Amino acid sequence: MIGGQWLIIGKLFFLTLVKIKKVVTFTNPNHSSPITNYKGKLTMKYKGIIFDLDGVICSTDDYHYEAWQKTADSLDIYFDKVINNRLRGISRAESLEIILERYDGKMSDEKKQEVLNYKNDIYLQLLEKMSIKDLDPSVKKTLETLKEKGLKLTIGSSSKNAKPILKKLGLGDFFHDISDGTNIQRSKPHPEVFLIAAALVNLTPKDCLVIEDAHAGVEAAHAGGFDCAAIGDAIDNPLAQYKLNEFEDILKII
Secondary structure, three states, X not given: OHHHHHHHHHHHHHHHHHHHHHHOEOOOOOOOOOEEOOOOOEEOOOOEEEEOOEOOOEOOHHHHHHHHHHHHHHOOOOOOHHHHHOOOOOOHHHHHHHHHHHOOOOOOHHHHHHHHHHHHHHHHHHHOOOOHHHOOHHHHHHHHHHHHOOOEEEEEOOOOOHHHHHHHOXXXXXXXXXXXXXXXXXXXXXXXXXXXXXXXXXXXXXXXXXXXXXXXXXXXXXXXXXXXXXXHHHOOOOOOOEEEOOHHHHHHHO
């Protein structure tokens, strides 16, 4: 009888372990698998994703480079792609300050604003070439999948032209909200643009994943307490929690 009791107890213990394994499946923080909740349903690590725009959703780097090149030429300032890479992820005004490092003389604030307007006018003219064809099909499909999963999707970009760019790509009304250069005082690497993006959809930094391709953006995400997935030029940034070889790799994380 005693042996039979122990056999029954052993079976119950085994079944309990199996049930626990099915109910509470935690993952390594650095692993991309989802977490299973107490009801056995898959839950996602994040409630929202904040995307940088240029270099992540689309590429306007060539347009920026051409506009800054023409602006620098008009001031007789040397400019190349190495200098252009220093402008990634920061504001237009801060970009101009970098370009002016090679300027022979002192420029007034009034003249600086004139130069900034000149650059932006060229850039906007170049953006007229953009269309829905500039949105990679894999990016569109991934965004739609993320939205279907119930994630809140926002833009966190220092660009003041984010809205017209998204409209050109056919994404004018796609995102839940947009935080960009028109509603921030401090650009990346300050985290303000991401903090606002999260607040716009009533989420905290720990609830959001930031997708960035610029080192300044990764630094901003880190400073704001966000997890970050780096892609493109910033893929090897040690502050990023994840590396994305392709945009659709986001689906492996959430």
